[in-house]
Amino acid sequence: MTTRSKAGIHKPNHRYALITAKTTIKEPQGIASAMKHPGWTEAIMEELRRIYMLNTWSLTPPTEGMNILDSKWVFKTKLKPNGEVDKLKARLVAKGSDQEEGVDYLETFSPMVRTATIRLVLDTAVARGWSLKKLDVSNAFLHGELQEPVFMYQPTGFIDPEKPNHVCRLTKALYGLKQAPRAWFDTFSTFLLEFGFNCSTADPSLFVLHQGDKIIVLLLYVDDILLTDNNQSLLDQLLQSLNTRFSMKDLGPPRYFLGVQIESTDDGLFLHQTTYASDILYQAGMLDCNPMPMPLPQQVDKPNTTPFEEPTYYRSLAGKLQYLTITRPDLQYAVNFVCQKMHAPTNSDFSLLKRILRYVKGTLNMGLPIRKHGNPVLSAFYDSDYAGCKDTRRSTGGFCILLGSTLISRSAKRQPTVSSSSTEAEYRALSVVALELTWISSLL
Incomplete structure (x- = not known):
């Protein structure tokens, strides 16, 4: 039998590329094996100390008739941006998949901050010379107050010997519950409103505090908090109140926020995802590939209609590239183009996807600059083709919105309906950018 090694083939098989990892630390599969390792044991005990300190449940x-949930321990090795081990994290997670709507949960929606809002806040801080600070909440969801009765079996390995048959009635949200993100957001936003903040109607994750000429702007993304202000005494007062109510970690100036690396420069900030892009190439087995000068060819060749044999692999890579477009507007159109083929990718589609990865290989250090400017004028540019998609005859519209010299928002996507003329396609693109401009104006 001729094997890959006998034939001199040492390139990683793409079928197994996505399960590779840079860290060599083996994560335990259960509580029994975790308790044999001193590092994981300490992580477990730290999680339990936090649970009992916050009075998360009562026995x-x-x-009869109780919907009692199971729980499990989840172990994760946290890495630094350079790939080094940061810490070992153990989490007690409730099996929210067993919850019943109307019995132990009602509303589950929790607001999420938009990336345009993040860039707008960073641009405002740079333009006005305000300080930037990043905060992190330890065990954020454990602070969320539950409104519904939720019951859970006692965690494996830590059953109360005096009440072995009792169950836990949760008073605080555990990770894994369907309503946990909403409960945490309600608890934290209520605290901010009582402190004096106003919640933005344009983005519910943005909170602004005005006291005369003193201003604090706070962005909340689950347990990650971004702060900017123009008064240190007011900020110290806020931080003291937050530490009293929650377990906060002051991480100083932001260096890494939501997978985006933030570097300070002489004239502002530089946002990039070099580490994330390298991880994508590593997982795809293309770290040593030859770079390409353009993400897509000017004219796509006659497509090969043979179905791609691993569609899940295709969707995984395309989904990872979608998140890379946060700081890479040059990839926006190309990634949107290959994502339109996710339902049934062909060999030609996979070739285009690999071409984008080869372009990423040659442009790893590209990113989005935020420079100081003294004239914050809001401007927008848009364009549209006509019936650019040969399959659906739909047009593709795109726009970019700048505040001064900073790119705040952009889009490049296929329009949802067919336009009967090029003029109609242009007007549809114009209406989209007008909506985005109206939203940014209300945010400002």
Whole structure:
């Protein structure tokens, strides 16, 4: 039998590329194996100390008709941006998949901050010379107050010997519950409103505090908090109140926020995702590929209609590239183009996807600059083709919105309906950019 090694083939098989990892630390599969390792044992005990300190549950005897949830321990090795091990994290997670709507949960929606809002806040801080600070909340979801009765079996390995048959009635949200993100957001936003903040109607994750000429702007993304202000005394007062109510970590000036690396420069900030892009190439087995000068060819060749044999692999890479477009507007159109083929990718589509990865290889250090400017004028540019998609005859529209010299928002996507003329396609693109401009104006 001729094997890959006998044939001199040492390139990683793409079928198994996505399960590779840079770290060599083996994560335990259960609580029994974790307790044999001193590092994981300490992580477990730290999680339990936090749970008991916050009075997350109370023990109660089970009754007939209770919907009692199971729980499990999840272990994760946290890495630094350079790939080094940061810490070992153990988390007690409730199995929210067993919850019943109307019984132990009602509303589950929790607001998420938009990336345009993040860039707008960073641009404002740079333009006005305000300080930037990043905060992190330890065990954020454990602070969320539950409104519905939720019951859970006692965690494996830590059953109360005096009440072995009792179950936990949760008073605080655990990770894994369907309503946990909403409960945390309600708890934290209520605290901010009582402190004096106003919640933005344009983006519910943006909170602004005005006290005369003193201003604090706070962005909340789950347990990651971005702060900017123009008064240190007011900021110290806020930080003291936050530490009293929550377990906060002051991480100083932001260096890494939501997978985006933030570097300070002489004239502002530089946002990039070099580490994230390298991880994508590593997982795709293309770290040593030859770079390409353009993400897509000017004219796509006659497509090969043979179905790609690993569609899940295709979707995984395309989804990872979608997140890379946060700081790479040059990839926006190309990634949108290959994502339109996710439902049934062909060999030609996969070739285009690999071409984008080869372009990323040659442009790893590209990113989005935020420079100081004294004239914050809001401007927008848009364009549209006509029936650019040969399959659906739909047009593709795109726009970019700048505040001064900073790119705040952009888009490049296929229009949802067919336009009967090039003029109609242009007007549809114009209406989209007008909506975005109206939203940014209300945010400002």
